[in-house]
Amino acid sequence: MQKYKFAFVSNSPEIGETVKLYSDPVTEEVVIRLATMEEAIPVARELLDKGGVDVILGGGGTGNLLAQTLGQPVIRIAKTHIDILHALIKARALGGHVGLTAYGKPIEGIELFEQLLSLKIRQIVFSTTEDLVSGISDAVGDGVRCIVGDGICERITASLGGVGILTIPSKEEILQALREARAIAAARRQERKDVVRIRTVLETIKEGVITVDNDGCVQIFNQMAADILGFPGVDRDLLRPIGKPLPDVIQGTGLLSVLKTGKPEIDQVRRVGSAKIVITSLPVVIDGITEGVVATFREASKIQDIDRKLREKLYVCGFVTRYTIDNFKGENARVKRLLEQTRKYAQTPAAILIEGETGTGKEILAHGIHNMSERKLKPFIAINCSALPETLLESELFGYEEGAFTGAKRGGRIGMFELANEGTIFLDEIADIPPSLQMRLLRVLEQKEIMRIGGEKIVPVDVRIISSSYKNLSEESKCGRFRLDLYFRLAMLKLRVPPLRERMDDVPLLTSELLMRLCSGTKQITPAMMMKLKEYDWPGNIRELDSLINRYVVLLGTAKHDDDLLTDLLGELRSEGAPPTPNMNAKDRSEKSLKQHLEEYERILIEATLNECQLSRKRAAHKLGISVNTLWRKLN
Template identity: 45%
Template structure:
């Protein structure tokens, strides 16, 4: 068989492959190039064969193989709206480098199929429901927040939401998701302070079959996998353990992950929205937060105002809460003024809790009893304590926790509520400060 016939023989074999195949000689000229590769790259065979691969495709990684002479496995490449897995390797004959080969598999349809499966898996509780139109924003501050948030929704960059506990950070995150091109995909939310480190890792990144004792047979996808194509919201990101911060950084940088106990790299296309009520720069100084992760998260930053700085929204928030419970009480001007004078250390969450409590305890069909001692859970002295806590910036966090625990007779639940933080967050702080002797007998 002469050289021409041999070439045609090999070309016929290459053309039969469903995978895209490209072969270059040691000078970088394309000598084999099949229809599957032409379809993916959008470059006809006749325009590619015999040309330098860098002339046909300036971004081609195949030319680097001639220089680096290494094997590249399962490289992910996107071209327009299509995605391929690419393998590349040098070719040797009698120990001499004679060229390089690249195979690519178009996984666009596979990813779409996988996304449909993930969407079915994510129907239970993994969908956003708060659009910007549903968010109360009558105050100028909140109008500005939504104006900026809409701009953030137009891109896929990582967002960092700042603000006190209860200011509605997750609702804003949902609004950004629903106003983005990812709106039809999953929205997954996780509180980083709500789980111990080992469970948090498996929830985020998943695990393979047999990864640890008690692991589910067949393994389990993590939330990043379930959120593929959509958005993941990581609340209380400042509580994420350092070991997991490194794993999160890799996902943000490489857009890929590996399950616990796994050996396969899984590509993920996820927008990350993180939130915290902490000063992360202070956390960095204390060695509790990675500075490289901070700068990966703080690409787009939005700081939500506390409720006391948007008091114009209070009557409309109350109206929204009542409507969600199918109630139609009307507040008097006096009621509104009294609500607007209170500093709301627990912000919107505290206001919502108070309205719900009032609905349960109100006996009149005509007016809502907002200001009884039962509704406020305590006396005016308690409200004054709240106010003094809020206006005392010179008190250290440890001193504040000690004082409030003492005032609440060691009740972690009541202390956490007054501090405006999650119960598990307070437990972690107490452990770090060796304050267990001040706790009640409740479990975390």
């Protein structure tokens, strides 16, 4: 450890040498600088600022003056009454009338010394060297031949023909002063290290930092703040703006408003000079009183760049939304209420269940909710629960550890819940999730934690769950096909998307939007045909309308509109939607129960749909509005 450096500043070389004698050369170095009271303050300041001195030691009047003027780091070596008594005993041998110097005010208890030693003691109170010279001269002139005091008193008295007696502090007082000096030196060195660390941090962070005290004067103004605000002439040592009132340095930051109100301002966009910044200002409150303000800020353009890069990264991973709430079109009263409800729900962290038939736009709503929520800059992951077999769905949602099952990827795999951490996961067709996974999903909702397949470690996750279902989950729960407790957790907030047949007044708007998207509005549908579109039930909802308009635009060719073509396309939709009629004779009807008739009709309908879809189970399941797993069970 580097030695401490102490400086004894006084007019008493004898006391200085005594201090040096009692010091510990292993831990400290003591230098002696002789100076009058008037010289002592500038000398001490120079030693502290440029001389590498940690602590100033002072004795007598000089020590008192330094302590009053500089405060820390000055240690005054005190003189006790015992030290004064020893000096007075020496002085008595030279006469019965002695003088005793006292800095600032008379020393108490001197009357007791007079009685004890049979002495007449004249106190010489002084505040400056001039006072001291004058007081000693008067005393010597009045016949006082011996003066007790510090080194300078001894020399002044000798110059006037008298005798000076030096008051030497005791060994214990000197050792106590040295102990205090070491403690202060250690604290000052640690403080300097902390300041350097803080300054280094302030210089390396990519944010501007300004702090003001309770008077609104600048305490910290880092280089990044200078660079952002274009503050002229700020040195790396941060000294130039320090101590100045904030308005004299820069205006428009809002710090003085926070200082006045004591209320924080978070992420405020402000224009300061030519710079547009995003600034957060927090009051420094101590014991209920605002003692200052700390502000951090960045250029608005930099934050926009970060936002763009974050969105680009999420986009590369595919964990971003494709729609906003504005993509859900409609002027129908039900739709307006739905959108108003959706906007309110988006601001909460609660789970949301979206119910509605296939093709009504449930996924668009889910995307829109995420985009309006506080999680909008975090991942959005959508997964169709009906499109994956049970085992694959489980590994996709929860992930797995290496060796969890045959074919498990080396190193394991992170599941969708972990990937969506701090963001949103959209579970489409939640009604088709197998019972074994329902329990695991319930744990995520209740405990906010998951465990990978084959793993032993609990992984905390912070994910908002939005789910959707074409089935009535409440009815599914009552029938025992879906856990009731899971239903309540998923449906803390519920949205019901109306089918297109319940919002026929939106058909013209939706049709116009589709035409604009597909052909920039160059193709048209006549009012007469629009009426026919509004007369159709649209069992496939908006998805079916989208399919029809797509075919219409493609088949139109160069024509602007064609009522006959649209009539034919609507006819095809009606024929495709007509259910097959089972061939049953009277004997069949009389011998079979209602359940058997329904099962047969269901089988015929499934087979017919499969044939229409070229035996594609996925397309057939989608058209029938059931999951692939359900279709598989019904076929077997």
